[in-house]
Amino acid sequence: MTTFTPTTAQEVLNIVRWAAAEETPLEILGHGSKRGIGRPVQTEHVLDLSQLSGITLYEPEELVLSAKAGTPISEIEGLLAEHNQQFAFEPMDYGPLLGGESGHGTIGGVLCANLSGPRRIKAGAARDHVLGVYAVSGRGEAFKSGGRVVKNVTGYDLSKGLAGSWGTLAVVTDVTFKVLPAAETEKTLVLSGLDDARAAAAMSEAMGSSAEVSGAAHLPEGVAGRFLSGALAGAARTVLRVEGVAPSVDYRIDLLTRLLKQFGGAEIIEKRESQTLWREIRDCHPFTDGTEAAVWRVSMAPTEGHRMVDAFRRAAGANAYYDWQGGLVWLRMEADPEADILRKLIVHFGGGHATLVRATPAVRAALPVFQPQPPELAALSARLKEQFDPRNILNPGRMAAA
Structure with missing residues (x-):
């Protein structure tokens, strides 16, 4: 396995262009803190963005910050704290839940996983705070979307479209986020x-x-x-x-x-x-137990969460807690993930989606880790993938079986 560690956006562009020309798949990584989420990616080459790091712009009075994609979120949050500012959407740190260390996630990963926290209903998620990106598509084409100001409405906002794409559409090299004052x-x-x-x-x-x-x-x-x-x-x-x-x-x-x-x-x-x-509520601390026992992140109407869990426990053993303002139910399974039962119950109690955020590689390879999309939405996603990554070289199979 070859690991590429670019230090500039141009180097990222060159690597992706080579991979596209050779039709050679790449696994896209920051520091790997969320590597265990999604289906296991089978590639010969890794594009490691951890050396593409550094804060490139911070204007506290303008409430804007830009950084290279591999910049650790802990470094950014430390700088913001010095100026009594914050990311209002409270991005979750998946590291400890997945057996890693805290503070190792990157700002690019925050966007690509569309992270959020206990203020989700009030403050939104990463896609609601991103202002702009520089990125390289699977075609080997560099592009820019958005800018440095909050009011930027020209054209389709691709920066928000990349949120939650888990590196399957483009390789983000630089991001700009709005920041907000921290509470006293x-x-x-x-x-x-x-x-x-x-x-x-x-x-x-x-x-x-x-x-x-x-x-x-x-x-x-x-x-x-x-x-x-x-x-x-x-x-x-x-x-x-x-x-x-x-x-x-x-x-x-x-x-x-x-x-x-x-x-x-x-x-x-x-x-x-x-x-x-x-x-601890944000980072699913009670289920950070050093095991690979299945953990589900369920997003649904807060008022229906406890009813769904009560029905689910009649069929499967699980521990649960409720992040009401985040719109989440966290479930740790005692045995099998029981994906079919869980997803049917979510539909029965008003709809939502469930993501298997922790499980063994074998389980992640066998189950739809992310919520299966309705046919119309799946067709739209396929067309989007075709436009951005027609050769399927970026994190192939991570979100759905290829």
Whole structure:
């Protein structure tokens, strides 16, 4: 196996042009933190973008940052923190869940996986914050989409089209994102002992209030003890995050406490511990157990999540928790992934999609890891692939069997 490690966009262009001419497939990697997601890619050559690294533009007053695709997200977030700024969409770090280290994901991977976090409903995902890209298509053609400003509406925004394509359409070499001010402080209100249905009612009431909740999750008793080094053990916990300037946060926490009094007494988690908790919720910390046990990321209407899980548990053993504001249910299977049962239940409870984010290579090769598309959408995806990568040289078979 040959590994190419380009350091410039021109070198990336040359490598892809060679691969296209030779019809030689390439596996596209950053630091490999998400390599275990998707079907295993069978190629003789790897295009490793980890040396294509560095922040090329940062204008805090303009709320814009550009970087080469292989730049570690931890490096970027460190710089943003120095200026009290952030990526508002809270990109998840898959590294620990997949047996790797934290902080090794890249900014290019953030876009290509369309990462998001517990603010998903409020702040969107990576595609909602990307301003522009430079990339190389599977045809060996360099192109640019978008720009450096928020208001850029000329033509079709290919930068958003590449979000969630997992490196199957083009090799991104440079990206530009908008950034936003970080909150001065945050607190998390904790309700204890609610079952899944009562927790759903509490979160629904909180989200519909004027408290401007920026994160809501339910951690059933079976997983609650795996957060904050066991500090939440002993009962199910329903957690609600409030962010902003200190007086506003205090007022809104008090408002929530009074509003949710019918659900029992509440405790408050202060800023530092709250930040840790929401990182753990974001990064699926309770299922970061060093195994290859199947883990599903299910995106569906928050109000239906607990009903789907209740029905699913009648057919299969699974642990679950609910990232309500992220619109997610996380499931760790005790045995087989049970993909057919899960996906049928998702349809029954209003629709959505399930992605198998962790499993053995054999299971990932045998199952549709990503949600199968309806025929019309599958045909559109095939035409898009034909336009960008007609020789199928970029991450072939990663999203669907070739």
